Amino acid sequence: MRLSLLGEVLKNITRRASTIKYPVARELTVAPGSRGRHYADLTKCTGCSLCAIDCPANAIAMEKLPQPLKHNPRGVFPVVDYGKCVFCYQCVFVCPVKAYVTTEVFEMADYSTDVSRDSSLSTLQSGESP
Amino acid sequence: MSLTLCGRAFKEVAPRRYVATVEASELRRAIEAVVEEEAYISSISAIDMPKEGKIELNYVFWSVKHRAAIVVKVAVDRSDPVVPSISDIIPGAVKGEMEAHDLMGVVFEGNRSLRRGFLASEDVVVRGVYPLKKDSGV
């Protein structure tokens, strides 16, 4: 058994390479339901701040809603800073009205600060007007 | 249910967890009795209790023979935390004692490897602060 790996190595010569040529060929996929970028759906959010209290990375800040868009009585909404976020999804779990929209987007390397503000605000603009 | 080792009763506080509180002077005898029971030392955890003015040391053993965790508790004075070292009875305790010394300031008499900076960072050591003490300001 001195050359026990030889068969395996020879078999691999004819196989397709297992290296993924990312990002040149974009074939990198994640498992369905993977925890990716998430944002609050403001048509549901009540501004209760529970997500911000529980966030272990202090990545969620409650911001004031722009005046014409004031949608919940408290007038605040959560903004997730993806640079700080550890994607534990405690906010998604703890939300009493299940307001968080979850995605499988994981490509978040960016030059600028990446926050969920615009994604959240767009849920108001596309939905019914307040 | 309780377990008697060396004439000392260990109370079962939870399933498979036996606890006894001893005086610092009896500590070494108690530990010797526990080690006899095919036990390895799992942890030495120091708890700062400023209100009571003491630091509580928990010597946690796992006995393969009894299939139970045996905990020996000893309270030391917070202003002068000195306790005899058990590192010659069970060599596995050396690093646990070093950790408790570095982070909580407990002095284990007889352990020659004790030093600051074993785990704590340089700036904490220079200030002479024991980071896990409740009033350390860390």
Add this chain to the structure above:
Amino acid sequence: MALVEIPIGPQHPALHEPVMLKVRADGEDVIGVEVNTGYNHRGVEKLLEKNSWVRGMYIAGRVCGICNAVHTQTYVQGVENLMGVEPPPRANYIRTIVMELERIHSHMLISAVMAEVIGFTTLFMLIMRDREKAMYLKELVTGNRVHADIHVFGGVKRDLDEVRRSRVLDELRRVEERLKYYRRVFETDYTIVRRLSEVGRIKKSDALKLSVVGPTLRGSGVRSDVRFEDPYAAYPEIPFSVIYRDEGDSWARMMVRLDEALESVNMIRYALERLPQGPAVPKAIPRTARPGEVFSRVEAPRGELFYHIVSAGGTNPYRVKIRTPSFLNVLNTESTYLGHRLADVPVILASYDPCISCMERVLVVDERSGRRVYMSLKELAQVGFG
């Protein structure tokens, strides 16, 4: 012969914190080893005191990347005890599945690292390729290939649906097939057996004195496994055998790990096939705990993981003492290096399964000439090989 002092590190050769091994060598023979720590003590214990019970769940999970689910389990089961909540059986099964998947990929990682350390890069590449299958399964179940974050007080955060369950069962067969192959390689390959056996031996009588845990303890013939002796989660209901070997050397420790990984495959299969019905996700989580203390133990891939959680009531822990298995396995085994060759040092260190991710730089100082040579640990292993 030149007396040589070789600092291995301090850039994280081993634990969850960077560690330096100061090796004193007379020529090729190791005559003394001193472990230096403290390069990056992150103060997780203090951090846990300052944060709420709920936040602590995620902080505990981030003590170690590889074994995050077991860290969370240890913390959560201890706090659940203090909070007086009991997870439903289905949640316990899901937790167990996640933890066993973690054990498989952790053991595959150290097998790969061991192969690399002894200069067997082909095997390293092969194992790492197949380890990705186990990581994928974990991602499928929990939503992330590394950080499970699935525990929550009184259950799990996400249920395992039928589609995922059958998919995991399906993929598991391929993982098992590869594991069996690697086990055979480690058992029979001439180079590996010659390189690992009789290296870093710990006798059964010394193992308890040195207080090593996990595969290191079981590799020395002590039949001690927290899952068996002090069962938690769904382990009381899942049959498995405790793997142990009497040789006590590096090779025995690796074989224990590979056998355990195969045992884990069977355990996951058993748990998936008999997954109890009922709820797994709690509606709301408790936030306050009663005063008291709890000693929480879990079998991590590297050995017994211990949390001593003290509560004074309220929303924050009073004190959390964490003792990771590597703390005992790496720090207490300085004496096992003695009498071996310099090239065996990386092998022995790797056989204790330290978190090896950043093991990189070694500085060789020839004390007579004062000549300094920088080498990576791998190069050092290969120099000794030739």
